[in-house]
Amino acid sequence: MNALVSMASAAGPLAAGWGVHGLWLRRRLSVARHDPLSGLWTRDAFEQRASRLLARHPHVAVVLVDLDGFKALNDTHGHAAGDAAIRATAGSLADALTGHRRAVAGRLGGDEFAAAVVLPDPVALPWLLRGLHGEITAPFRHDGRDLRVGASVGGALSSDAAAGTGRELPALLRLADEAMYTAKRGGGGWQNAAFAPRRTTTAGRRTGRPGTHTTPGREAA
Structure with a gap:
């Protein structure tokens, strides 16, 4: 009996140590999955969570x-202002999605962001897009001035x-990208993919996006 008590006493600190180590590992993994500047999910983490939403919900x-005028902001006010714009955009996304119980947002890189939002009714999409645009383009405070x-x-x-595959995340990101580009060509704003013109594709991405090149006879974005 005394031997059993001694073994249990010795195992206690070891088990506690493994518990603390496991908590530390979970925290490290969580930090790795979040973009350090914006606090949003990284691309991979966003895609995993968005794909789960798509698999479980019909709408x-x-x-x-994509931010407009981001380079000009950096050039005029410095990179600290650009970082502030990224953080402000992340906060605006979070604020705009607060009323949605099932939603995920991520920073894909640079000044490009993404979100996946479960809608109770598909007619709510225009209101969602309008609200996101309004939140993101609102002024933010940096270094004593409104930018x-x-x-x-x-x-x-x-x-x-x-x-089928048209409802999987890569295909929907492609459609959203086309709609975003239509909005950008019009000077900014928001666009529903259902009403955006389809564009040419190079290696699965809209022609003209980074990492693509055009061939003769194909349209360059």
Whole structure:
């Protein structure tokens, strides 16, 4: 009996140590999955969570946001102002999605963001896109002054897409990208993919996006 008590006493600190180590690992993993500047999910983490929403719900809006005038803001006010714009955009996304119980937002890189939002009714998509654009383009405070950036927002609804692979995340991101580009060509704002013109594709991405090149006879974005 005494031997059992001694063994249990010795194992206690070890088990506690492993518990603390496991908590530390979970925290490290959580930090790694969040973008350090914006606090949003990284691309991989966002895609995992967005794909789960698409698999479980019939009406999911997939949204892409690209800031307008971001380079000019950096050039005029410095990179600290650019960082402040990224943080402000992340906060605006979070605020705009507060009323949605099932939603996820991420920073894909640079000044590009994405969100996936479960909608109770598909007719709510225009209100969602309008609200996101309004939140993101509102002035933010930096270094004692009010600054702002523009935004182009594109959204695609899963239930509007063709059944099968058309309702998977890569296809919906592609549609949202096309809609976002249509908005950007018009000077910013928001666009529903259901009403955006389709564009040419290079290696699965809209022609003209970073990492693509055009071939003779194909349209350059």
